[in-house]
Amino acid sequence: MPLWLEVLIKSVILLFVVVTSFAYAMLAERKILGWMQLRPGPNRVGPWGLLQPAADAAKLILKEDLMPETADPLLYKLAPFISLLTAFGVYAIIPFGASASGQTWAIGNVNAGILLILAIGSLGVYGICLGGWASGSKYPLLGSVRSTAQMISYELAMSLSFVGVLVLAGTTSLDGIVNAQARWWFVLPQFVGCIIYVITAVAETNRAPFDLVEAETELVAGFHTEYSGLRFGLFFIAEYVNMLTVSCIATLLFFGGWNAPLHLTFIPGVAWFVIKVVCFMFFYMWLRATLPRLRYDRLMAFGWKVLLPLATLNLVVTAVVVAYTG
Amino acid sequence: MIAFWVLAAILIASAVWTIAAKKPVYSVVALLLNFATLAVLYVTLSAEFLAVIQIIVYSGAILVLFVFVIALLGSGVAPFPTGPNRLPKIWLPAGIFTLAAFGFLIYAVSTVKMAAAPATGAVGNADVFGSVADFGKALFTVQLLPFEATGLVLMVAVIGVITLGGEQMSDAEAQQSRMRADRAVREAILREGKG
Amino acid sequence: MASRKHLYNPGAILKGLSITFGFMFRKRPTIEYPSRKKQHSPRFHGLHELRRYADGKERCIGCELCSSVCPANAITVIGAENSPDDRRSPGERYAARYEIDELRCIFCGMCEEACPTDAIVLTPRFEMADYRRGSFIYDKDRLLVPPDAGVGMPPDDRPGGIPGDLGRVAEIKSTTDIDSGYGATWRGEILKNQHEGLAILKNPEADK
Ligand code: SF4
Ligand code: SF4
Numbered sequence: 001m002p003l004w005l006e007v008l009i010k011s012v013i014l015l016f017v018v019v020t021s022f023a024y025a026m027l028a029e030r031k032i033l034g035w036m037q038l039r040p041g042p043n044r045v046g047p048w049g050l051l052q053p054a055a056d057a058a059k060l061i062l063k064e065d066l067m068p069e070t071a072d073p074l075l076y077k078l079a080p081f082i083s084l085l086t087a088f089g090v091y092a093i094i095p096f097g098a099s100a101s102g103q104t105w106a107i108g109n110v111n112a113g114i115l116l117i118l119a120i121g122s123l124g125v126y127g128i129c130l131g132g133w134a135s136g137s138k139y140p141l142l143g144s145v146r147s148t149a150q151m152i153s154y155e156l157a158m159s160l161s162f163v164g165v166l167v168l169a170g171t172t173s174l175d176g177i178v179n180a181q182a183r184w185w186f187v188l189p190q191f192v193g194c195i196i197y198v199i200t201a202v203a204e205t206n207r208a209p210f211d212l213v214e215a216e217t218e219l220v221a222g223f224h225t226e227y228s229g230l231r232f233g234l235f236f237i238a239e240y241v242n243m244l245t246v247s248c249i250a251t252l253l254f255f256g257g258w259n260a261p262l263h264l265t266f267i268p269g270v271a272w273f274v275i276k277v278v279c280f281m282f283f284y285m286w287l288r289a290t291l292p293r294l295r296y297d298r299l300m301a302f303g304w305k306v307l308l309p310l311a312t313l314n315l316v317v318t319a320v321v322v323a324y325t326g
Numbered sequence: 327m328i329a330f331w332v333l334a335a336i337l338i339a340s341a342v343w344t345i346a347a348k349k350p351v352y353s354v355v356a357l358l359l360n361f362a363t364l365a366v367l368y369v370t371l372s373a374e375f376l377a378v379i380q381i382i383v384y385s386g387a388i389l390v391l392f393v394f395v396i397a398l399l400g401s402g403v404a405p406f407p408t409g410p411n412r413l414p415k416i417w418l419p420a421g422i423f424t425l426a427a428f429g430f431l432i433y434a435v436s437t438v439k440m441a442a443a444p445a446t447g448a449v450g451n452a453d454v455f456g457s458v459a460d461f462g463k464a465l466f467t468v469q470l471l472p473f474e475a476t477g478l479v480l481m482v483a484v485i486g487v488i489t490l491g492g493e494q495m496s497d498a499e500a501q502q503s504r505m506r507a508d509r510a511v512r513e514a515i516l517r518e519g520k521g
Numbered sequence: 522m523a524s525r526k527h528l529y530n531p532g533a534i535l536k537g538l539s540i541t542f543g544f545m546f547r548k549r550p551t552i553e554y555p556s557r558k559k560q561h562s563p564r565f566h567g568l569h570e571l572r573r574y575a576d577g578k579e580r581c582i583g584c585e586l587c588s589s590v591c592p593a594n595a596i597t598v599i600g601a602e603n604s605p606d607d608r609r610s611p612g613e614r615y616a617a618r619y620e621i622d623e624l625r626c627i628f629c630g631m632c633e634e635a636c637p638t639d640a641i642v643l644t645p646r647f648e649m650a651d652y653r654r655g656s657f658i659y660d661k662d663r664l665l666v667p668p669d670a671g672v673g674m675p676p677d678d679r680p681g682g683i684p685g686d687l688g689r690v691a692e693i694k695s696t697t698d699i700d701s702g703y704g705a706t707w708r709g710e711i712l713k714n715q716h717e718g719l720a721i722l723k724n725p726e727a728d729k
Contacts, residue, residue: 032545035544035545035546035549036541036542036544036545037544038544038547038549038550038551039549039551040549040551040553043553072349072351075351075352075355110374111374111457111458112374112375112378112457112458115375115378115379115382115458116378118378118382118386119365119378119381119382119385119386120381121386122381122382122385122386122387122390123381123385123386125386125390126358126390126393129390129393129394129397130351130355130393132397133351133393133396133397134351141397144397145394145397145398148390148391148393148394148397149394151390152387152390152391152394155386155387159382172458286538286541286542287538289541290534290537290538290540290541291534291537
């Protein structure tokens with residue numbers, strides 16, 4: 001099989017998997033939020049509301065695609081695609097499991113994998129800030145300015161929390177990191193790093209309690225206030241796919257990827273991977289149902305004055321310990 | 327080779343777009359395209375670490391700050407006043423200078439002997455030219471001095487920024503100085519009354 | 522500083538998380554409305570209904586007491602004399618036109634209190650949503666119960682007669698069968714009558 005065909009087939013399968021999991025992540029979020037607020041959640045379309053995502057998709061596609069007169073047409077139309085592209089692009093290198101012979105299940109296996117994920121992830125902010133700017137109205141602009149500041153502030157702490165793991169694993173390739181966790185998951189030696197990563201990941205995906213980019217109570221809907229129909233849907237997909245991505249990364253870096261805990265190896269690695277990712281997704285929804293939104297200055301202060309020093313300290317301690325123990 | 331020419335064309339086109347765009351945001355988008363293309367070019371030169379860092383640092387951080395500033399300024403506002411059009415006066419000397427510089431560059435590239443290309447493995451493998459490990463080793467052994475010197479320069483820049491922009495008092499200090507000023511004013515008024 | 526204490530207090534966050542987690546397994550009080558409906562008390566103040574006696578005569582004697590007591594000026598009554606060969610009500614007069622603007626009505630129930638013959642009552646029906654403002658002006662066609670749905674003893678035939686069951690409102694309050702839920706709304710009939718109602722609105726003379 002030629003390489004391009006192999007990559008194409010893998011990509012199509014992966015695209016299907018990711019889009020389906022987006023759809024059901026969305027449904028799960030609405031259900032779980034509902035349960036936590038003593039509501040049943042969507043349950044009208046299909047049994048237990050299982051066909052709700054299809055209904056939503058049909059609705060979004062059929063809706064009118066509006067554009068404000070003051071908008072910048074090119075960037076306004078381009079922005080959702082930038083968001084979507086960066087959100088899906090990461091999956092080109094995320095490994096989901098390994099066969100018995102050590103072959104990883106991923107579209108591409110890059111040596112600098114973790115850095116590449118950071119790189120693609122850092123481009124995601126363009127969709128948000130260009131979309132907000134191009135809408136030509138004030139709430140989206142405020143949302144996008146906030147998102148820019150927030151993303152830059154939290155990306156630093158996030159990258160630093162990665163480095164601790166890299167020092168322990170001694171490699172930047174994702175399957176190398178997972179293999180290094182065969183004995184211990186890195187959540188144990190890198191507990192602080194893991195906490196920092198989980199917090200910054202919430203901020204990077206703009207989800208509650210760090211969803212100042214959308215902040216319904218102040219900014220209507222933040223950066224996507226003016227978007228409607230399918231373009232709004234694309235932003236929506238990007239948000240959930242990003243959530244899925246950060247869950248995958250947390251699993252890969254801190255929770256052993258497809259390594260089975262307690263030698264429960266009769267369950268295949270991919271299943272373990274999925275279980276861990278689902279747990280993370282649940283955690284994010286749970287957070288959203290629990291915590292109120294931070295005030296903007298507190299968000300900044302928390303990022304710069306707490307997370308960043310903590311992440312630096314964590315890195316220094318890790319480096320010293322690794323240097324002395326070998 | 328085809329890849330190189332295509333990339334080079336995109337690079338130059340996006341660079342021209344950057345300086346020719348009417349709206350500053352389009353300049354940023356063009357620059358983003360430029361940086362991304364440059365990263366791809368690095369990959370074709372088997373410098374994968376450099377490519378990734380190029381995106382993380384330039385596209386992901388610095389350019390985002392540009393967008394931030396431009397979004398704050400608003401699309402209609404020029405960041406600084408533009409003077410009269412000076413192109414008629416300077417196009418000749420500027421053109422000559424540019425051509426000379428290009429000529430020198432081409433001459434230099436064509437005559438200077440290149441070192442033999444280092445042994446490379448497949449891009450993406452650990453421990454080959456351009457990989458993270460290779461880069462790290464170079465940075466902390468052979469290139470240590472330039473690396474530290476760059477760090478020093480950046481540190482100087484940071485300190486400069488703080489001294490220029492960060493003349494800030496704490497709340498208590500500010501209140502004290504306000505009170506001092508108030509008292510001075512009151513005393514001056516009293517003295518006037520006496521005198 | 523209280524807020525900072527909470528922001529940097531993982532204990533508080535964990536407590537919050539445990540509370541929301543616990544809520545996931547609580548019994549949900551949701552009544553899934555269109556398929557399951559809440560049982561209102563029989564005294565619920567909903568859509569009005571003009572009632573009849575068991576023999577099919579209208580209770581309303583066109584006295585306009587309801588109309589004058591209504592705080593929202595929602596009721597219009599135009600009375601007319603009964604003629605001996607076509608007695609609509611046991612009294613001298615009956616309501617030739619009777620209209621309630623349900624959009625003005627505040628469902629206070631004063632009309633029900635004021636009516637000397639218990640003719641106008643508020644039923645527990647509440648599903649009145651419609652697409653046009655005009656449809657909320659309910660006339661006799663839509664307010665009056667069907668001829669065979671009357672209750673109560675008719676009074677003596679003497680002029681100004683007092684109904685035999687006056688005061689026993691609870692008993693005759695509504696013809697709606699509470700136990701079968703409110704699925705049996707008058708919606709179907711209301712829709713049927715809507716065209717006529719609108720026609721009358723446009724041309725009030727036609728109603729004479
Ligand atoms: S319920 Fe009150 S507001 Fe409504 S018609 Fe009767 S008296 Fe008027
Ligand atoms: S409904 Fe009652 S109060 Fe109103 S006009 Fe008829 S009899 Fe009189």
